[in-house]
Amino acid sequence: MVKNIAILGSTGSIGTQALEVVEKLNDKFKVTALSAGNNIKLLSEQINKHKPKYVCTAAKETAAEIEKAFPQIKVFYGDEGLKEISTLNEIELVLVAVSGKTGLKPTISAIKNKKDIALANKETLVMAGDIVMKLAKENDAKILPVDSEHSAIFQCISNRKEVKHLIITASGGPFRNSDTKTMENANLDEALAHPRWKMGKKITVDSATLMNKGLEVIEAHHLFGIDYNDIKVVIHPQSYIHSAVEYKDGSIIAQIGIPSMHIPIQYALTYPERTEGIETESFDFIKAAKFEFYEPDLLKFPSLSLAIEMGKKGGTYPVCMNAANEEAVFAFLNKKIKFSDIYKITKTMTDNYNSIQNPTIDMILTEDEKIRVQTKELIKNMRIL
Ligand code: NDP
Ligand code: MG
Numbered sequence: 001m002v003k004n005i006a007i008l009g010s011t012g013s014i015g016t017q018a019l020e021v022v023e024k025l026n027d028k029f030k031v032t033a034l035s036a037g038n039n040i041k042l043l044s045e046q047i048n049k050h051k052p053k054y055v056c057t058a059a060k061e062t063a064a065e066i067e068k069a070f071p072q073i074k075v076f077y078g079d080e081g082l083k084e085i086s087t088l089n090e091i092e093l094v095l096v097a098v099s100g101k102t103g104l105k106p107t108i109s110a111i112k113n114k115k116d117i118a119l120a121n122k123e124t125l126v127m128a129g130d131i132v133m134k135l136a137k138e139n140d141a142k143i144l145p146v147d148s149e150h151s152a153i154f155q156c157i158s159n160r161k162e163v164k165h166l167i168i169t170a171s172g173g174p175f176r177n178s179d180t181k182t183m184e185n186a187n188l189d190e191a192l193a194h195p196r197w198k199m200g201k202k203i204t205v206d207s208a209t210l211m212n213k214g215l216e217v218i219e220a221h222h223l224f225g226i227d228y229n230d231i232k233v234v235i236h237p238q239s240y241i242h243s244a245v246e247y248k249d250g251s252i253i254a255q256i257g258i259p260s261m262h263i264p265i266q267y268a269l270t271y272p273e274r275t276e277g278i279e280t281e282s283f284d285f286i287k288a289a290k291f292e293f294y295e296p297d298l299l300k301f302p303s304l305s306l307a308i309e310m311g312k313k314g315g316t317y318p319v320c321m322n323a324a325n326e327e328a329v330f331a332f333l334n335k336k337i338k339f340s341d342i343y344k345i346t347k348t349m350t351d352n353y354n355s356i357q358n359p360t361i362d363m364i365l366t367e368d369e370k371i372r373v374q375t376k377e378l379i380k381n382m383r384i385l
Helices: 013-024 040-050 060-069 078-086 100-112 122-138 148-156 180-184 188-192 201-209 211-224 262-270 302-313 317-333 339-351 361-384
Strands: 003-008 029-035 054-057 074-077 093-096 116-119 143-145 163-170 231-235 241-247 252-256
Touching (some): 003 078, 013 093, 013 262, 029 040, 040 060, 054 060, 054 078, 060 074, 074 078, 078 100, 093 100, 093 262, 100 116, 100 122, 100 317, 100 361, 116 122, 116 262, 122 143, 122 211, 122 361, 143 148, 143 211, 148 163, 148 211, 148 241, 148 252, 148 262, 163 211, 188 201, 188 317, 201 211, 201 317, 201 339, 211 302, 211 339, 302 339, 317 339, 317 361
Parallel strands (some): 003 029, 029 054, 054 074, 093 116, 163 231
8 A cells, every 4th residue: 555655854865865765665655745944946856756745845935936836736834834744634654854943843743643753853852752752652653763773773672671771873973083182173074074974964063073872862762761871872983783772681683784874764664564675785794894893982072971961861951952052053064163162052051051840842942942042142152252
C-alpha cells in the first residue's frame, strides 16, 4: 500500500535526501505535502517532480508566488500552515526536517492527530521531550528517529530494562585535532568543514563545538527513557559505528554502515520493513580497516558537558540552553562573534537562568522567545565592549 507522507523542510539537507529516498521507493510512498522556508526555486523543482497536493512556505509572499505558479495546489504559509499540513486527514507519516525551534509545534499537532513522526529535528525533544514522548504514547503515534545515532540505537535496542548503557558515537568534528587557540579564532569556513557529514549550517557548527552531541544525549534520554548517567559519548572519527547499546549481560549491539543519512531516513520511513534503497554498496570491513575510539575532550569542548548538565537539571534549562546556543550560532554564521563566543554566550545565559519545572508547551515557547531576545541583547553588548 502506498503511504502518504508530508515532508517539513523539504529544501534542506535532510529534506532533499528524504526526497531521493522516496523517489527510489515510489511504489511505497506518495509525497502528498511539502514544506520549505524561503528556497522557492528548489521547492518549485520539487513540486514539478513530486506533484504534492499541498505545499507550505515560511512567508505569505512566497506562498502567493507558489500559488500563482501552481494553481492546482493548496498552499499554506507560516506556523499555521505547518500545522495545517501536519494534520491533514490523508497524511499518515510526517517527516519533521525543519531546523531549529520551528519543528516543535507541527510535531505536537501531528502527534495529537495520531500521525506517525519521522523525527530529524532534535530541538523538538531538547525543548519538550517529556511532553512530546507522553503525547506520542497517549495518541499511539510512533516517533521514528532520523538522527543517525538514534536510528542506530532504535535498531539495536529491545527491552529498555535490560540496557546498561547507550553508547553514542561522535566523529569529533573538524576541530578534533586542533588546539584551543586555533579553535578560538576558527573562521566560518573552518567550522563548516565537517569531515564526515554534509548537513545544514546550524547543525554543522553544533558539530564543531560538540553541542550537537550534547543535544543528542538529551534526545536519546527522551526517546529511549534511559538515565543520563547511563549514556556515554565516544569519539569515533570514522563514523562507521553509528551508535550502540550495551546490555546488562555484557553484550554490546552496534549498528554499523557507511556514513550516509539515506539509510536512517529510509529506515524511519519504511519501519518496520527494510528494503533495497539508494545505498546499494555493501560496507567493506577490509577497506574500512580502522575503527578508532577516543574519549571526548571536555575541556576543549565544554558545550558537550554544558548540554548534558542542562539535560540533567531538566525543567526549562534545556530550552534556555538550546535558544541561547541557536542565537549564538546564528551570530557566528553572520560573522558577529568568534567561534569560542558561542559557548561563552550559552554558558552566561544558562548561568543566569531560573528554570520552570514541569512547563507547558506555551511556557516553553515563551521562555524560548525571552531567552532569544536576551541572548541577542548580550551579543549586541559584547560587540560594543
Ligand atoms: P537545513 O538548514 O539544511 O534545512 C532546514 C529546512 O528547514 C529547510 O528546508 C528550510 O527551508 C526549512 N526552514 C528553516 N526555517 C524555517 C521556517 N521558519 N519555516 C519553515 N521552514 C523552515 O537543516 P538540516 O536538514 O541539516 O537539518 C534539519 C533538522 O534535522 C535539524 O533539526 C537538524 O538538527 C536535524 N538533523 C540533521 C542532520 C543532517 O544530516 N543534516 C542529521 C541529524 C539531524 P529553506 O531552506 O527553503 O529556507
Ligand atoms: Mg546525529
